[in-house]
Amino acid sequence: MKPKGIGADFARGYLSNVCVAGELQRNGLGYALICKAKMVAKDMGISDLYVHVAIDNEPAKKLYIKCGFVxxxxxxxxxxxxxxxxxxxxxWTDLSNSSDVSM
Known part of the structure; x- marks a missing residue:
């Protein structure tokens, strides 16, 4: 649900625990999950979306970069x-200026 009284204090969102089972990895499911999360966040008025990733998790870093994160x-x-x-x-990714958040 969209938070009540959304404003500057609520314009940032955070993705947490995005996981895909090992046997289902590398088929676009993670990309689809992140794209959907970006669309939902933008619809809620979120302008900045953040995520943490382990520094040695190369597959996850590549996925987030592919999805527009820097x-x-x-x-x-x-x-x-x-x-x-x-x-x-x-x-981080900026959702405020993008008409196509799915990238």
């Missing part, structure tokens, strides 16, 4: 160690 920043190694997780990249 790297915004890279998590410092100390932070990843402190949080006991792999280092991550923050990726």
């Amino acid at each position: 790297q915004e920043n890279e998590e410092p190694a100390w932070q990843a160690r402190f949080l006991d997780r792999p280092r991550r990249l923050l990726l």
